[in-house]
Amino acid sequence: MSIKAEGRGEMTNNDTYMSLLMKMAEDGAPVPALVLATADARRQRNLKRLAGDIRFAGINELFTRLSEIGQAFAETPELSKITFMIQRAHADFMTALEATLSGYFAVASDAMRDVLEIEYLLMDFAIHPGHAADWLTTDDKGRMKRFAPARVRERLQAAGVVNFGDKAVSMDYKGHSMALHVSPVQLMNSANGIVSERSWLNEAGYWEIFDHGSALLKALRLLVERTAPGTQAEAVFKKDFTAFNEAKAKADGLKRVWISVAEAATKGGDPGAVGSTVLRAMVGSGILDGPGLSAVGDTEAVTDALFREMHKLAKSNEPITRAAARLFLSIATDGTEDEASPQSSEQSSGR
Structure with a gap:
């Protein structure tokens, strides 16, 4: 098997990026090789996630x-x-x-x-x-x-x-x-x-x-x-910018969610008000389907559906979604859920 790489012509399996990094490590540069391998692994995981x-x-x-x-x-x-x-x-x-x-x-x-x-x-x-x-x-x-x-x-x-x-x-x-x-x-x-x-x-x-x-x-x-x-x-400027505008709206929504989480972490305040702010931001960004949840049934049914969804989102691979869901659960359960805090998600990963 061989693939084309810009400026390098044909690449064989022995010339893949990872094999070249391994060769770099063997040639006396293991630390730079690890840095580059880590970045490459992160890039691939992010591409898969997104x-x-x-x-x-x-x-x-x-x-x-x-x-x-x-x-x-x-x-x-x-x-x-x-x-x-x-x-x-x-x-x-x-x-x-x-x-x-x-x-x-x-x-x-x-x-x-x-x-x-x-x-x-x-x-x-x-x-x-x-x-x-x-x-x-x-x-x-x-x-x-x-x-x-x-x-x-x-x-x-x-x-x-x-x-x-x-x-x-x-x-x-x-x-x-x-x-x-x-x-x-x-x-x-x-x-x-x-x-x-x-x-x-x-x-x-x-x-x-x-x-x-x-x-x-x-x-x-x-x-x-x-x-x-x-x-x-x-x-x-008269051409179509639909994809850009839609993408910006999504990015803006995630930013608003994170701002609500960050302000809660730094300013504190009434837990109920903080939880409501986070919830509104998650609905506004499209992370949560507000109308869909409201259509589930009575108040008890909606609450049960909301908590099920929050528990699912708390395990998400998307960092801001996970942090917001965990903060909400932490507030709703008075911090009794071990992994509800947005800070714990970063600490557990070595940050």
Whole structure:
């Protein structure tokens, strides 16, 4: 048996990735071999767990549209000189996908921090004619003075394009910056190397991709509408984004579920209110079929069906679903169920 591999021609069974890693270990590099083997195993398990998931179709559509936008920029005189920015962002998303699948959330997060700066620059170019040309031609010292991230954010805030007073926007930028720079502060999204297989960070990479994919597309559309209306670049935005939008909705739903779990873990509060918040988030994200449960029968029948479903979800391979179900069960049973806590699911996996 042989398979084709890019740049390597025919591969025999003796040249499979795992056999090459074993050879690496035998040749005196067992630790790097183990690191690479662990990432490969994680990638395969995540692909199996997410087989058929709409998020892959959404990412495919994002990649396709960015390629088309990049081509349109290259062919549009007003935009051609910044085509490389679209290509760079496209590469960042590819990096984030691979890193998320392999369990390296920190790499995915840093790639999205890069996209975040591209988003802000593109919006600055859109609302200030001539800034793109200035940015391209100014020397390094002048560029840092006029286009440093803080200066760009000030202009966007003043123009009302981005509200950095908004909690979500502010936390997103601050979180990326704090995660990127070395600090004694340990963030919830801190990740040193490969994350635990049961960690919520295995899912966070996807909502990062869709959040920043959506923001980048909005920035690109604004730039095209302001500087090159009626061009082929504008026509790309009239194409179908159904898969991307559906995938983003799923990623957003899982993010809302995790936020409800995280807030319960950090803020506490009335157990009944916390349980209701988690339950609403699970229904809103589609993890639980609210109408289906309500149709089961009377209150007792609905409660029994809900607990059966929560016990099933508490054993799920999907990290956020499992954490939310276990938190709900822990609240509902006053913590008497040994594995109800979302924290226990990560501790048991070695995180």
